[in-house]
Amino acid sequence: MSTATPTPTGATPADPATTASTPATSTTPTPATSPDQRLTGRLRLILAVLLVAQFMLAVDFSILNVALPEIGDGLGFSLGGLQWIATSFALCAAGFTLFFGRIGDLIGRKRIFLAGLAVLGAASLAGGLATSPTVLIAARIAQGLATAAVTPAGLSLLTTSFPEGPLREKALGLNGALMSAGFTTGAVLGGVLTDLLSWRWSFFVNVPVALAVLLVAPAVIKESRPAHRPRLDLPGALSVTLGLLGIVYGLTRAGEHGWTDALALTGLLAGAVLLAVFGFVERRVAQPLVPPHVLRRPSVAWGNVLGVLAFVTETSLVYLLTLYMQKTLGFSALTAGVSFGVLGLGTVAGGLLAPRVIARRSTLTALVAGGLIQTVFTAVLLLLGTGAGWMWLLLPATFFGGVGNMLVIVGFMVTATSGLPDREQGLATGLATMSQQIGITLGTPVMSAVVTATAGAATAGAVLHGVTVAVAVNAALVLVGVLIAAVFLRGRRAPSGA
Incomplete structure (x- = not known):
């Protein structure tokens, strides 16, 4: 992505080149990224x-x-x-x-x-x-x-x-x-x-x-928002949203009616398929x-x-x-x-x-x-x-x-x-x-x-x-x-x- 976000109050600018190398789980205390770490x-x-x-x-x-x-x-x-x-x-x-x-x-x-x-x-x-x-x-x-x-x-x-x-x-x-x-x-x-x-x-x-x-x-x-508005990945948004709805519905239904319930299994299967579609879409769109x-x-x-x-x-x-x-x-x-x-x-x-x-x-x-x-x-x-x-x-x-x-x-x-x-x-x-x-x-x-x-x-x-x-x-x-x-x-x- 090529957009940049203006820095909100209290935040420091984030540089992708430097943040990308930040350890996920450092073994030493996290260093301050701002000269002022006071809670104003x-x-x-x-x-x-x-x-x-x-x-x-x-x-x-x-x-x-x-x-x-x-x-x-x-x-x-x-x-x-x-x-x-x-x-x-x-x-x-x-x-x-x-x-x-x-x-x-x-x-x-x-x-x-x-x-x-x-x-x-x-x-x-x-x-x-x-x-x-x-x-x-x-x-x-x-x-x-x-x-x-x-x-x-x-x-x-x-x-x-x-x-x-x-x-x-x-x-x-x-x-x-x-x-x-x-x-x-x-x-x-x-x-x-x-x-x-x-x-x-x-x-x-x-x-x-x-x-x-x-x-x-x-x-x-x-x-806090980007300076330039990229296009929304509508196929990705629809597939992940409907997929999550299917998974959550299926599991909720299974909790109420058991894991052999037809609607529960249908929801889980449909959700899994849609999430697979989401993964396929995200690898191919320009702005996922x-x-x-x-x-x-x-x-x-x-x-x-x-x-x-x-x-x-x-x-x-x-x-x-x-x-x-x-x-x-x-x-x-x-x-x-x-x-x-x-x-x-x-x-x-x-x-x-x-x-x-x-x-x-x-x-x-x-x-x-x-x-x-x-x-x-x-x-x-x-x-x-x-x-x-x-x-x-x-x-x-x-x-x-x-x-x-x-x-x-x-x-x-x-x-x-x-x-x-x-x-x-x-x-x-x-x-x-x-x-x-x-x-x-x-x-x-x-x-x-x-x-x-x-x-x-x-x-x-x-x-x-x-x-x-x-x-x-x-x-x-x-x-x-x-x-x-x-x-x-x-x-x-x-x-x-x-």
Whole structure:
């Protein structure tokens, strides 16, 4: 690509020749790329605005989980139709992320960020006022599309506002901590709002937050876009978007109806074919949506694999422990949701710790150490029994598992977005966000399928057995991530020629 991106406030110019040789996982502290690595007042304000928006988006992924039965009763959803409240959102959030990330590169990340927030606020208001299943599902689709636009745009604005080095690592650490904490906060907040007010407030809560960000952001965030607008790779955009929709739909359907379901298999097959078409297209168009040289970087390719595994494992663990606490221990939805506050504290602690580990040791250290910590404390959950006293094991295990998971998430974000020029940050953050959304979307249906296949009944003991098997699978996936980082990212350098 021959376009150049003006440097936003707080960023330093990125030279492809120099950034291409940046190590993916340095074994020494990351050097400062700016003569001024101080967090100025303006940068603090930019960071606050972007983090508030990202936290709100993360909350949306889980805030309706506890409220689904109430929504079904209130609007007349069928039992089979209830899943589409979550699925319609997840399909759009995951399927359109890469597309909107690249659109932000072409027409301006700030523009996409603000437009997406406006749509999110309007869709949340419509969802809260909905009087029929059709209106609610339409609102959830709009929320998903807005999330697909705002998340990569916000992350791109963050990475281009903060120079590569300690400041960016700190910003990404805080972003990762709040994103993960937002997911667990959503489970707690959804239960509280539904019990004390109404499920409608799970939608309404977004409106004032979106409005506040829309009022402040235009004054503090500067636009970031290329000087010359390249052509959009429409065949690539269509094939990757439809392919991701097929994969996400197939896996979600399999989680609900089993892996032999015809529609699930059709979705998976169609998605795989379309993604193969996408790969074929990208190697032949003049201006590809995802330039092949970017995916050839070990930091980008393997970093995003680690991102998918990190989000698959932690978000699905929330689902598994919800089943355990409600079906085996007999806790209420609200009690189970509040228990995840400990996990949220662990993720915040991990997000604050990760930049220090990366600065003093390396990104690889954060990935491997975090993965090992998460593996150990996930495996500890295999000891859980049928009495409420086992909560004394569950709570510290989820706290320390959350610390480890956040070390991996921040390490993944730094790895997958480092060594690329500013003009490709939208693509890099779009890929990273897509990995995040896919991981969040796939974790629950995959683990649900494991529980369903192994539990065999709905008794407390049977559910515990199914959850235990799924926890073992979860821990094994985390360990796979550790091995990937240790083997494929050790001492690797990004290829030149970016």
